[in-house]
Amino acid sequence: MNALGLVSTRLCPGLMGRRSAVNLPSLRFSSGMTLSQIDEEVARLLQLKAQLGGDEGKHVFVLKTAKGTRDYNPKQMAIREKVFNIIISCFKRHGAETIDTPVFELKETLTGKYGEDSKLIYDLKDQGGELLSLRYDLTVPFARYLAMNKITNIKRYHIAKVYRRDNPAMTRGRYREFYQCDFDIAGQYDAMIPDAECLKIVYEILNELDLGDFRIKVNDRRILDGLFAVCGVPDEKFRTICSTVDKLDKMAWEDVKKEMVNEKGLSVDVADRIGEYVSMQGGQDLAERLLQDPRLSQSKQACAGLTDMKLLFSYLELFQVTDKVVFDLSLARGLDYYTGVIYEAILSQTIQAPVSTPAEQNGADEAGVSVGSVAGGGRYDGLVGMFDPKGRKVPCVGVSIGIERIFSIMEQKAEASSEKVRTTETQVLVASAQKNLLEERLRLTNELWNAGIKAEVLYKKNPKLLSQLQHCEETGIPLVAILGEQELKDGVVKLRNVASREEVDVPRVDLVDEIKKRTLLS
């Protein structure tokens, strides 16, 4: 998610080309020239260049998707649909509505919400009009939506793509365009009840997706802030120390300590005190013990966080999810807007990265999220108020499921398994064994469509029966309705089961019912 400062300092070839085009001495490019005139001139020149083409007179396209993005082919879409169905069912089971927001927001809507990560935001080109940026997550647009519509309570989910100019590691499911599946509860409620439901939801989804063992780490911003205060971290260094602590899931304590002391300027004493706390993990018992801790109990903030943590665990007990949830003081999370409980779910299973490019192997890429993290979230009680003209707050808590990693795992599972993924739902292919029956095939296909049957017909005048049967084998169509002169005369259709090769004559009037009956069972 970070360490991309470097990227923007490099000039790409495209930019160079554009620059030299404008600097052509023959161009009258004076202060009297407006931007739109420049745009027109540039467009004209580029068009000219395109017409002149490559030196061979033919323009060669670069056939690729933008860096860090990918197409989904039909098989991947079938898997994606399955994953979405599980997630959406869970969100609906918990009574959520859904909303949608535009893919871009006014640039200033996103400004000041993401701390250091703001540099990863994609901006749109200024083509006259508003300055726009692609959404970086679904949380900030949600808060903008609430403030704009003066909504004070809602439980909503939102599944959509978000955009980060991050260093991609695609074999491990890290992209610049990726889906987030967000569930959030906004409203003034009694403490920790909505928070506990969010954790229940993560638990249910990861269970149902059947991705192997997982853990959900929980912490609280107030506990972290209190901890930093009592350990002697100066106020202005809370954020930066917080982001150093966040690296504990992929760096040893010794290295984290070094960063605190050498780079962030903490004294060794202070760092060691922090080290004691952030190595702690537990449950309700740990929260109770820390409430008695002579140092930590000095912080009002920490006590508030710990009291809520106790309450949270009592609800998690009722929701029967404490076997996977751990109170972990090293969990920090980067985003600026969290104010209370924070959490992150980690799969025990790791994603295999069979092919990884040298660029993906470098260290900078490892920074960001720990390899197995598939969900995260927390409480952000101040964000909506940042948008409200009168600063009215709407307390919010939510969770975001990061499904690209989940897709990667599911794809690997599908590859490994022998079961074929169907990409269509076609129930029957209308075929013929003889020539000159195209019209009859189309007529029957039309009858089936009109009756709601999923039917296909090959777009050839006289296809061979074999190629029609092969199409069924390849795409998993279970039935073939075969027409011939004799069948037409007799008012029947030969219905063939592709798997068993059984054939039976079905009266044409009964065909729809017979297909429905057979495909309901399969």
Added chain:
Amino acid sequence: MNALGLVSTRLCPGLMGRRSAVNLPSLRFSSGMTLSQIDEEVARLLQLKAQLGGDEGKHVFVLKTAKGTRDYNPKQMAIREKVFNIIISCFKRHGAETIDTPVFELKETLTGKYGEDSKLIYDLKDQGGELLSLRYDLTVPFARYLAMNKITNIKRYHIAKVYRRDNPAMTRGRYREFYQCDFDIAGQYDAMIPDAECLKIVYEILNELDLGDFRIKVNDRRILDGLFAVCGVPDEKFRTICSTVDKLDKMAWEDVKKEMVNEKGLSVDVADRIGEYVSMQGGQDLAERLLQDPRLSQSKQACAGLTDMKLLFSYLELFQVTDKVVFDLSLARGLDYYTGVIYEAILSQTIQAPVSTPAEQNGADEAGVSVGSVAGGGRYDGLVGMFDPKGRKVPCVGVSIGIERIFSIMEQKAEASSEKVRTTETQVLVASAQKNLLEERLRLTNELWNAGIKAEVLYKKNPKLLSQLQHCEETGIPLVAILGEQELKDGVVKLRNVASREEVDVPRVDLVDEIKKRTLLS
């Protein structure tokens, strides 16, 4: 979808502002300045302006979505889901797979595909790296996908948002971010069979959406080109005359003729000859008649188009859709990539625009798409070849359903009807009539979730029974499971039907089955 030339000749207010900013006399704006430097300078000034902000020293956010875009609230989403379900079911009934592509493409992928409309493409800011643009439709990304993956035949649908910097007319369902629902058939097949299926699909979808009467106009690029040739239009003017013809659905012939003669420089004779043809409408008979037309039959191209038109209508007859399909020689469609059959579906019903801003009322805004157009498409046999390094062609035909207008109509229908749109699917609310039963409510809710029941519980320690019942009334939850001391003792739950107010004690072990039974029926 067409004749958008007019829109771009107007300058929008945003552009004007940009212009004056750059012309500030204090700016050193010389021929040595590159475009990116100009962009940076403009951004810097705007940021400065934003920081100066309101004069009160407090930054005030503009609480809005980007121009021409909108949020979807839960009610709109419920309608959207219904529309999508109908459309997707139809696509699946016809055996389509689905794919997805990134929201942005390399800029050069889109270059040269949209003719005059290219100026409506959204570009991303150059932040170092590739030059990117938001997709303008789903057809060009589809062609890029086919060429990139060397796919020579596929039947796929793709539902996703596309982006056009067009002049929005939101009350009439015209946005800058809008959904397209595309169905395309790629592959070398016998003439007109896939083309006929695309028209069948439009027919089915518009029927099922129940939007009132509609017509589907059909024409062929080859017929138009042949017609222009035999009428004496110079080759280089085909495209521009084509876009003038396309205005016939909203301009009188006299005005179209004036444009041809005065602006495009045709002689009156040539224009009159065109006028004779483009007033013609019919079916298979018209195609037959025109094949005998002494002038038109001189064009090989026109004859090829007319012969295919005859064949197309014979298949449309088999598909029982000829009651709505009209061969209309005035249909032109703007996009450059069409090579054969083209079509457009028009609703007879018009969208009411109860509130329209002055900007939306001006004439220029009317240019664009005819008011009732909700689907369009055609054959584009050359597009994939433009991407293939060796120019290998993959013949394609497809249709795009423009559902924003359909949403607008459905929303108006929902407003007008008394039936309430539910935005959640919750089956039961777990409630209590007494205090101090939060834990028991959470426990029961957890049991229901675990059994797959869609259940909610209010996030309050001691909510009033009345407010719990009100929540059900407001959101349409049909059942309430009420817990009290007595019920807990007896091992029962009081199950209340919200509509009838009937209450019955159900043994706790039977509760899940009882809820399933009742909500299956409702």
